[in-house]
Amino acid sequence: MQAIRTNEAGLRRDEWLERLKLFGLGSPAILLILIILVIPVGWLFYVSFIGADGTFSLENYERMLRRKSYARIFQTTFEVSFLTTGLCILIGYPLAYFISGLPNRIANLCLITVLLPFWTSLLVRTYAWLVLLQKRGLVNEWAMSLGLWDEPIKMVHNMTGTLIGMVHIMLPFLILPVYGAMRAIDRDLMKAASNLGASPRHAFWTVFFPLTLPGLFAGSLMVFILCLGFFVTPAVLGGGKVIMVSMKIVSNIELFVNWGAASALGVVLLVSTVAILWIASRFLNLEKMTGGGH
């Protein structure tokens, strides 16, 4: 028996139209991404394979392998990124833990203070550190007048200064996701752990901490990746002694007008960032770790 299929064609057409409309809404963004992301990155790849004589060559990559200075630059970049991420975790995690335990209103106030630095320009904040930390800066003057140390300590134009500035700028990127993960934890879980015989410390390490790992991981990854390509802060506070990949890219263009070499550095940075993301997502199955999330 033939079933009656009233309005079938019309209904199918409606569904198709709806999808088309949705795609229409997304098309400006898709176009934008194509123009400002896909095409330039493709061009970047292309340029990196063009030698000084204008033909295809691997010389830009060869140079990176040949010269020791490049190895050192990459080493410094990863070192600064690792240290900044580590320090952000050490400072940010306890702070997020503290804020997450506060009553809602006070916690929100604290979060605003955490976000406050975002409202001032990166450059201003970096130069502020320069003023504070320099040889005759506020920190040295106060510390010496309080008798904490006798000679001014060198805190800028080196690794220390770079790290201080970077940690300050990166901290909110770590605190926010970690705080979010902490707020999402059902506080009954801690009660349950305690009721089952876990001391507060044990309950923290066996229940609370594992459940914040996805947030901590997301925050750390974000900080680390942002650090890899960071320019302003290490350039100002490193004083030429901390040379990261981004700074080498700038000098390749401004000093040597070598677009090929600069592009190759950019490609390596991009590829290593993607590789880190890929490895991270492979090794840490976040879904499983949190029981599928909520």
Next chain:
Amino acid sequence: MTSRNSEALPISIRNVTKTYGAVHALNDVSLEVESGEFLTLLGPSGSGKTTLLMVLAGFTRPDCGSLKFGDREVIRTPPHLRDVGMTFQSYALFPHMTVAGNVGYPLKLRKVSKPDIAARVEGALDTVQLGGFGDRRIDQLSGGQRQRVAVARAIVFEPRILLMDEPLSALDKKLRDQMQIELRHLHEKLGMTTVYVTHDQREALTMSDRIAVVNHGRIMQLATPRDLYERPANRFVADFIGESTFLPVSRQGQTILFDGQPLLHDVPAPDTDNLSLMVRPERVVLSREGPREGANNFAATATDVVYQGDSYLLHAALASGGQIVLRGAMRGANASSLPSVGDALTLCLAPEDTVLIDGSER
């Protein structure tokens, strides 16, 4: 798991008070829970029943009072040293652990050897009919299964006291009814002293050895389910447990009068001037042959008749003023014809069903 090597412990709560600002969450509460007893704290939300349970578990620090598990004073003992099992309303299962990880958690803390943990976890899961579920993740379980895991985790370390905070409130009705019976059987099998919190009066009546009705941070009445239902201590308890209507009565010497007529009642009236007649809907009888000898008869007019399948509900206005609700079985004459709105009726209450209570709210 089934072999019990520890005896249940009695709980002694004395003069426990907890205030939040000006609010008395617990107002000088004293309660003795016998060893092995299934005691339910029953009350509306905000009555203080959960606060009392949290005091027992050690999560709420009272202002003053004494709490003993057996002979041991525990009022200042932190929760992790109290050694009581507990289930939470939200189940509070650890989402990053498997079922076996959850159930084995308290054993690991107690330094039980690995093979012993595996055996006892499986035993506990068998007890709650979840044998073989050890490797499942928590998010793969249904609500009822999560509830069972929570129970298994609370009993696996053989605590001598078990606290349950509205454990069935998140389940649908059919499952809840089934779990009530299961928890009851579990209690009979394991015999641990159990304090159970619920706001569901039927659940309390079904499960408990005794029920403590809590309101405004006080215990209104502590009694067996039957006594609580049949002989409520005051109007709050009568109102909270079961459905009832109340009629004002007066006292003249030894006689209790309703609308000028003496009432026949088997149970003596409480010694107070503020008396009410408690009328349970299922105890009222619709008399189709007029007033009955040896019963209290009320002339009434039907104001509402509701068919409910297995029974019917009849609201009736008394000639003397006041309302009575009657629940009747759908059989005999009722099955073929229910009274209609506006009918003049005679309602009867046998002397043994005529219960006079203290009409005060507390």
